[in-house]
Amino acid sequence: MRAGELRFDEKPHTDIRFSGTPGHQPLTRSDRTNLPDRVDAGVEYRDVRIEYRLENQITPSAPAVIDHERVDGRN
Template identity: 35%
Template sequence: MSDDRPPDLEFRARIRADRLRFHEEPEVRVDLTGDQDDDSTSGSRRRNLPDRVQALTTYRDIQVDEAILSWIDAPDDPA
């Protein structure tokens, strides 16, 4: 991350649900590819939803805030 400049790409999303139930444990992953800086990052804050959810468990009054911040590297050769 850079304190010198804001991210070149910033994506934020919020989801809310009264009830949420998974039939199986999801496999979740975020891959940042391309010309982004090594400091590019993603993360989430959750309310009433653990990092690893359990199958067939009902979670109530949930909220997930997700953020992806990316700094784009300038190309080495502008041609």
């Protein structure tokens, strides 16, 4: 996201939650330019840039078994 000017009338309340199947390892990361991690109400921030990433790694609970006959099309 990019903004020439950004101001919050109220201090924002944020919360990130992940739900789903066990075995997932989510990771979020944001890189901010000209915007602190904790913003203040009424302050005008200029030339703001936010890059947000969400990654999800699936960790198998048991080794995967490949049916080579089905993969190769052999019966």
